[in-house]
Amino acid sequence: MDRRKRRTRRLLGEALLELVQEKKWDQITIQDITDRADINRATFYLHYSSKEKLLADSLEGYFDELVKQIAAKTMNKPIWENPEADEMVFAHVAEHADLYRVLLGENGMGYVINRVIDYIAQFSELQLRAGLGNIELQLPIEIMARHVAGSLFALVTWWLTNNMPYTPREMAEMSIRLCVTGTMPVKQA
Structure with a gap:
């Protein structure tokens, strides 16, 4: 150019x-x-x-x-x-x-996206609180819920824009795996 x-x-x-x-x-x-x-x-x-x-x-x-x-x-x-x-x-x-x-923010392009993520995060936080009970957490539960929500939103967006190359079940399994075990590859023995 x-x-x-x-x-x-x-x-x-x-x-x-x-x-x-x-x-x-x-x-x-x-x-x-x-x-x-x-x-x-x-x-x-x-x-x-x-x-x-x-x-x-x-x-x-x-x-x-x-x-x-x-x-x-x-x-x-x-x-x-x-x-x-x-x-x-x-x-x-x-x-x-x-x-x-x-x-x-609220008046920007991200407003609707943030509303969707906030909604998912609120639900995720309720689920985490119910499922984790009195377990001592290493991170604030609000951060964990936001991570789950943001990850799910990003995966759904990617899936749709790439013409849904995986089944809903496969996407759900990958989403859960990423949230539970993260992205660090497991070293083979």
Whole structure:
């Protein structure tokens, strides 16, 4: 991509990321973005078909940089041996907290997703409390329930977008296995 295209995309991305911190997502128009970037509206459509595509492209830039930092610092260790990677993710979110609060908060794109996950987490917490009884837990039960809910939501989303390559039963078994034993591979004897 030549310099002018990179510059235009950067200006559009910066404009959108500023706007999402000022306005609700559904109130932001393409005209708002192009006005803020000081770019012609037609130019926007030469690069993107929607504000969602622009947002995804802009966020991928953040994520690409984060992945490079993680790879450099952790020497590509597997994630199950690598708490530094998760720490870097949380540090990245903290550094850009205003943006993520808007995107994932009540007025952002994540509102419906968070409502679904919250609902699953509430149910999961009830199930965990009932099933675990008085067992001393190593983690707060709220965190465990949120993990189960987020994992289930992510798996359902992946399954649907990949044309359901596994049966519901297979997906359920994999989901349970991941939540019970995690992602760390079992070493063969």
